[in-house]
Amino acid sequence: MDDILPPIRAGLSVDGTLFASPFYGESSFVNYRTDLAEKAGVTIPDEPTWDDIKAAAAAMNDSANGIYGICLRGKAGWGENMAFLTTMANSYGARWFDENWKPQFDSPEWKATLTDYVELLTKYGPPGASNNGYNENLTLSLQGKCAMRMDATVSASSLLDPKQTEFAQNVGFALAPDTGKGKRANWLWAWSLAVPSSSDQQEAAKTFINWATNKDYLALVASKEGWANVPPGTRTSLYANPEYAALPFAKMTIDSINAADPANPSVQAVPYTGVQFVAIPEFAGLGTSVGEIFSAALAGQKTVDEALAEAQTLVTEEMTSAGYIK
Numbered sequence: 001m002d003d004i005l006p007p008i009r010a011g012l013s014v015d016g017t018l019f020a021s022p023f024y025g026e027s028s029f030v031n032y033r034t035d036l037a038e039k040a041g042v043t044i045p046d047e048p049t050w051d052d053i054k055a056a057a058a059a060m061n062d063s064a065n066g067i068y069g070i071c072l073r074g075k076a077g078w079g080e081n082m083a084f085l086t087t088m089a090n091s092y093g094a095r096w097f098d099e100n101w102k103p104q105f106d107s108p109e110w111k112a113t114l115t116d117y118v119e120l121l122t123k124y125g126p127p128g129a130s131n132n133g134y135n136e137n138l139t140l141s142l143q144g145k146c147a148m149r150m151d152a153t154v155s156a157s158s159l160l161d162p163k164q165t166e167f168a169q170n171v172g173f174a175l176a177p178d179t180g181k182g183k184r185a186n187w188l189w190a191w192s193l194a195v196p197s198s199s200d201q202q203e204a205a206k207t208f209i210n211w212a213t214n215k216d217y218l219a220l221v222a223s224k225e226g227w228a229n230v231p232p233g234t235r236t237s238l239y240a241n242p243e244y245a246a247l248p249f250a251k252m253t254i255d256s257i258n259a260a261d262p263a264n265p266s267v268q269a270v271p272y273t274g275v276q277f278v279a280i281p282e283f284a285g286l287g288t289s290v291g292e293i294f295s296a297a298l299a300g301q302k303t304v305d306e307a308l309a310e311a312q313t314l315v316t317e318e319m320t321s322a323g324y325i326k
Contacts, residue, residue: 001018003236004234004235007262008234011188011190020192021193021194023234025188025257026187026190028087028186028187029150029174029253030048030053030174031141032171033147033148037172042055042056044148044172044174046174047174047175048175050116050179050185057069067147068124068145068147069123069147071129075131075132076130077287078288085294087187089109089113090183091178091184091185092110092113095107095268096270096278101324103311103319118304121298126146130298134152138158144165152189153253157228160249171248176256182267183267184259186259187276189276193213194209215235215237218230218235232253290314293314
């Protein structure tokens with residue numbers, strides 16, 4: 001258990017007790033086509049700013065030939081567009097709530113976030129971007145149609161697999177961008193296995209979980225599929241392994257995971273924990289509702305100002321009803 005990466009372990013623990021074992025962990029980063037960057041004459045730094053990303057998206061965009069400057073999540077959902085937008089907002093200095101649980105969608109930081117997001121995808125994104133989530137954008141990247149994409153670090157092995165894409169030799173990686181305020185737009189997540197207390201097969205389940213998530217399983221996958229296809233982001237020993245550490249995405253992944261700070265996700269003080277989500281029971285509903293509003297703005301059905309005002313009203317009403325706002 002001590003081999004589990006500290007940020008991942010902390011996210012699955014309460015008062016020091018681990019309640020689930022992760023089979024992979026992730027943060028987010030930028031992947032891009034190095035051949036298109038070279039052709040456009042742009043350099044994407046390892047630690048880019050959002051201004052770097054905007055400039056690169058504009059330079060590499062060639063929509064007439066089916067190449068889109070950037071692909072970002074637009075599909076509505078707390079784990080889809082709002083996972084992305086919440087981390088983007090963190091890097092812009094925005095936050096979901098102030099210390100008194102008052103929603104902050106009427107802040108200039110949120111306006112800057114949503115304005116740049118809509119502009120990036122409207123100008124340089126694929127058609128129907130408001131319908132695209134993780135899977136759709138990964139498919140576009142594997143087809144070579146995304147000059148640049150920001151999403152989950154776990155997708156790196158697919159992007160580098162010549163069996164899945166003919167562009168595997170032309171993939172570069174960079175950290176999630178920032179605006180110079182001290183926070184990058186990287187998230188923290190783990191897919192994990194746990195045992196319900198109601199189970200009458202708890203010992204068998206624990207035996208399976210141990211097998212499926214321990215470091216011996218990682219070595220088994222490596223022997224069958226190669227180190228690039230080992231489930232990432234869970235164990236310290238994996239990133240200490242020279243064979244794995246030599247992969248082009250390994251350092252970016254571990255640096256991104258370690259940089260995520262659920263206790264202090266925003267530049268400003270917040271009353272909640274969680275990087276790309278707010279760890280309260282109401283968030284799944286709130287995040288999905290706000291995600292639908294922002295997806296509609298991306299689709300051109302409402303302006304940025306209208307979307308932010310609607311989100312502010314909706315979340316204020318829900319948080320007041322739930323008793324957070326007195």
